[in-house]
Amino acid sequence: AQKITQTQPGMFVQEKEAVTLDCTYDTSDQSYGLFWYKQPSSGEMIFLIYQGSYDEQNATEGRYSLNFQKARKSANLVISASQLGDSAMYFCAMREGNTGNQFYFGTGTSLTVIP
Amino acid sequence: GAGVSQSPSNKVTEKGKDVELRCDPISGHTALYWYRQSLGQGLEFLIYFQGNSAPDKSGLPSDRFSAERTGGSVSTLTIQRTQQEDSAVYLCASSPRGALGNTIYFGEGSWLTVV
Numbered sequence: 001a002q003k004i005t006q007t008q009p010g011m012f013v014q015e016k017e018a019v020t021l022d023c024t025y026d027t028s029d030q031s032y033g034l035f036w037y038k039q040p041s042s043g044e045m046i047f048l049i050y051q052g053s054y055d056e057q058n059a060t061e062g063r064y065s066l067n068f069q070k071a072r073k074s075a076n077l078v079i080s081a082s083q084l085g086d087s088a089m090y091f092c093a094m095r096e097g098n099t100g101n102q103f104y105f106g107t108g109t110s111l112t113v114i115p
Numbered sequence: 116g117a118g119v120s121q122s123p124s125n126k127v128t129e130k131g132k133d134v135e136l137r138c139d140p141i142s143g144h145t146a147l148y149w150y151r152q153s154l155g156q157g158l159e160f161l162i163y164f165q166g167n168s169a170p171d172k173s174g175l176p177s178d179r180f181s182a183e184r185t186g187g188s189v190s191t192l193t194i195q196r197t198q199q200e201d202s203a204v205y206l207c208a209s210s211p212r213g214a215l216g217n218t219i220y221f222g223e224g225s226w227l228t229v230v
Binding site: 050095 | 148150155156157158160163171204206208210215216218219220221223224
């Protein structure tokens with residue numbers, strides 16, 4: 001089974017609107033961390049936001065927030081007030097607590113912001 | 116610089132030749148990862164090193180691929196008898212041991228083209 005599933009290969013959003021990028025995960029560990037990364041066309045991977053499995057509140061970092069629904073095993077990224085510079089690939093990732101540092105990545109979602 | 120350093124940044128090689136890709140992680144990071152990314156695709160896990168433990172080689176696509184990490188620091192990914200389907204960006208990343216929330220830091224990648 002896939003550890004991380006991103007079901008939206010491509011998404012479009014109007015500038016200044018909010019957009020949600022979906023991510024579901026699969027783990028039997030009680031302790032794990034969830035991450036989102038942005039990869040612009042230049043290729044570098046940029047860390048955006050982190051959510052720990054024991055965190056009671058959803059993580060927020062500026063215009064990014066993580067909608068963490070533990071029972072549903074989902075960790076959706078919400079980008080508010082989209083900007084043209086948000087156009088990029090977005091990857092969801094998980095680190096399991098019991099297996100050390102191993103990171104699992106999803107297949108990514110390509111986001112295009114329309115002016 | 117203090118980031119993950121990869122070399123060469125670009126490599127064009129003839130089919131059937133061997134190539135070596137180098138990764139110099141952030142000083143003190145015990146975990147080192149290699150991923151492969153084909154054009155417009157997601158991250159394909161190749162291999163993971165954690166300290167002095169045996170590496171997780173489960174992602175290596177064939178026995179033409181191998182990697183080593185000397186002295187717990189620099190890593191070399193070797194591809195023997197390259198094929199055209201090996202053309203991709205090879206990304207290296209490193210992470211400190213410890214807190215679950217530690218992100219991994221990526222290098223800028225080595226772009227490999229097999230002609």
